[in-house]
Amino acid sequence: MRTTPHRITTRHDDPPRYQDEHRPHQPQSPRHQGVNPRRAETDTPPQGNPYDELAALAGHPLDEFLHEEPDSAEEDWAPPNHRRGSRRRNRFAGLSVAAKSVVLLLVAAALLFLGDRWALLYTEHEAAAKLKDSMHLSAAPEVDIDGFPFLTQALDDRLDTVHITVPDVAADRVSLAKVSTTASDVKINNSLLDFKGAEIGAMNGEVLLSFDDLNRELGASQVTFTGHGRDQVLARGTLPVAGHDLKVAAEARIRRSGDHGISTQIGGMRLDIGDLATYRPGTGPGEGLHLSRKSAADIREETKKVKALFAVPEVVERLGVPKSAVRAALHSESKMAELTGSPRFVKGLMKVNLIDAAMGHPWLLKKIGLDPALLDGLSELTKPELADRLSLGFQLPKLPGAGDVRLQDVKVEQDGIRVRLEGSGLTFGK
Structure with a gap:
C-alpha cells in the first residue's frame, strides 16, 4: 500500500471533522466572545487527545482504492452499425472523370481487339476448309493472314498477305512433303460472315520433295537418296532380284520439265551380285552382266x-x-x-x-x-524399268479454278529437292 506523508500543523482554519462528529458540543465561555477566533486558536493550546487529531489528518486507508477518477476521453454512445463491412467499397466511384474515361477506353480497346482476333481465326478456318475441299486434300492446310487490324481488311473484302502451307500433296508416284506459298492481293468473295472463296492476285512459294519421304515411299527397293551437288541425287541400297538382294547404285540428274514438273535422268545404274559379277542394264558395250x-x-x-x-x-x-x-x-x-x-x-x-x-x-x-x-530376273530388269524405279520426277497437281502456277527453279539440297513456284490469277471456292 502506498502511503502519503502528511504535514502536521498546529493551525487549523476549520475545526477537525473528527472532533465535530465525536466530541460533545461545549458552549463557549463568555470570556472568549468577541475575541479573534484565529488568534484564540493559535494562542489556546489544543484540547483533547492528540492522536485523534493525527488520525483525522491521515484520512481513511481505503479512500485511494474506492475513489473513481472520471474518464475525460469517453466518447458519446452511438448505436452499432451492423452493415459496415458487409458490402465492398465501390472503388470506381472514387475515380476522377479522366480516370474513368481511360478505363472505359481500355475496356473498349480490349473488346475490339478480341473481336478482331475472332474474325481473323474464323476467316482462316473457313479458308483452310475451302482449300481442303477444292484440292481434295487429306488434311486441311495452314492459313495465316497478316496485317492488323484484320477487320479493316475484311470490311474492304481484300487481304494484303496470306501464308498457306499444304503438307503431303500427292504428285504422281511421290508425295510433296510441303508446299509453302505466300499470296498477295487476295479478294474475298461475298463477305466475312459468308465466306465462299477468294481470288489471288499473285503468289510465290516453294515445294519440298523430302529425301526422307522418298526413302519411305520408295522403300520397297530399300534405296536411299542423298543430295550430291546442285542438281544431282545419289541412290544407294539393295534391290531384290530372283531371291537375291543385289546392291544397287545410280545417279539421278534433276531438271525442270516444262512449267509444271521436274524430270530425272538416271545414269550410272549398277547392280552388284556380291563380289562375283556386276550387272548394268542396257545393250551397250559396257552394259550387261560382267565378271568382277x-x-x-x-x-x-x-x-x-x-x-x-x-x-x-x-x-x-x-x-x-x-x-x-x-x-x-x-x-x-x-x-x-x-x-x-x-x-x-x-x-x-x-x-x-x-x-x-x-x-x-x-x-x-x-x-x-x-x-x-x-x-x-536380270533379263526382265530392263534399263527403262530400273530407271522408273529410281525416278524422282513429278508433275504439280492441277489447281482448281482459274490461274496458273509455274516452276521457276529446281535445286538439290541436303534435305531434299526444293522447287520455287510463281503464280497469278488463282481462284478457289465459289
Missing part, C-alpha cells in the same frame, strides 16, 4: 571353270583367243597355264557379257558360281 576383277582372277586359277568358258564359242570369240590355242590348252596343262597366265586374259574375261553367252548355254552361270535364276 576378283572373280575373273579367281576363275583363271581354276581349270574347270576355264574349260567351261572355252566350251562356249561366243566366249572364245569375245576373248580373242585363236581356236588352235584353245584346243592346245584343253589338252595340255602347261598350255592352259601359259594361256591364262597372261594379264590380257583377265581383262578380256571381264569384257565378256555373260547374259549373251548364257542365253544359249544356261548351265554356264552355274559352272562359274552364279545362280542361273538370275538370268531371267
Whole structure:
C-alpha cells in the first residue's frame, strides 16, 4: 500500500471533522466572545487527545482504492452499425472523370481487339476448309493472314498477305512433303460472315520433295537418296532380284520439265551380285552382266571353270583367243597355264557379257558360281524399268479454278529437292 506523508500543523482554519462528529458540543465561555477566533486558536493550546487529531489528518486507508477518477476521453454512445463491412467499397466511384474515361477506353480497346482476333481465326478456318475441299486434300492446310487490324481488311473484302502451307500433296508416284506459298492481293468473295472463296492476285512459294519421304515411299527397293551437288541425287541400297538382294547404285540428274514438273535422268545404274559379277542394264558395250576383277582372277586359277568358258564359242570369240590355242590348252596343262597366265586374259574375261553367252548355254552361270535364276530376273530388269524405279520426277497437281502456277527453279539440297513456284490469277471456292 502506498502511503502519503502528511504535514502536521498546529493551525487549523476549520475545526477537525473528527472532533465535530465525536466530541460533545461545549458552549463557549463568555470570556472568549468577541475575541479573534484565529488568534484564540493559535494562542489556546489544543484540547483533547492528540492522536485523534493525527488520525483525522491521515484520512481513511481505503479512500485511494474506492475513489473513481472520471474518464475525460469517453466518447458519446452511438448505436452499432451492423452493415459496415458487409458490402465492398465501390472503388470506381472514387475515380476522377479522366480516370474513368481511360478505363472505359481500355475496356473498349480490349473488346475490339478480341473481336478482331475472332474474325481473323474464323476467316482462316473457313479458308483452310475451302482449300481442303477444292484440292481434295487429306488434311486441311495452314492459313495465316497478316496485317492488323484484320477487320479493316475484311470490311474492304481484300487481304494484303496470306501464308498457306499444304503438307503431303500427292504428285504422281511421290508425295510433296510441303508446299509453302505466300499470296498477295487476295479478294474475298461475298463477305466475312459468308465466306465462299477468294481470288489471288499473285503468289510465290516453294515445294519440298523430302529425301526422307522418298526413302519411305520408295522403300520397297530399300534405296536411299542423298543430295550430291546442285542438281544431282545419289541412290544407294539393295534391290531384290530372283531371291537375291543385289546392291544397287545410280545417279539421278534433276531438271525442270516444262512449267509444271521436274524430270530425272538416271545414269550410272549398277547392280552388284556380291563380289562375283556386276550387272548394268542396257545393250551397250559396257552394259550387261560382267565378271568382277576378283572373280575373273579367281576363275583363271581354276581349270574347270576355264574349260567351261572355252566350251562356249561366243566366249572364245569375245576373248580373242585363236581356236588352235584353245584346243592346245584343253589338252595340255602347261598350255592352259601359259594361256591364262597372261594379264590380257583377265581383262578380256571381264569384257565378256555373260547374259549373251548364257542365253544359249544356261548351265554356264552355274559352272562359274552364279545362280542361273538370275538370268531371267536380270533379263526382265530392263534399263527403262530400273530407271522408273529410281525416278524422282513429278508433275504439280492441277489447281482448281482459274490461274496458273509455274516452276521457276529446281535445286538439290541436303534435305531434299526444293522447287520455287510463281503464280497469278488463282481462284478457289465459289
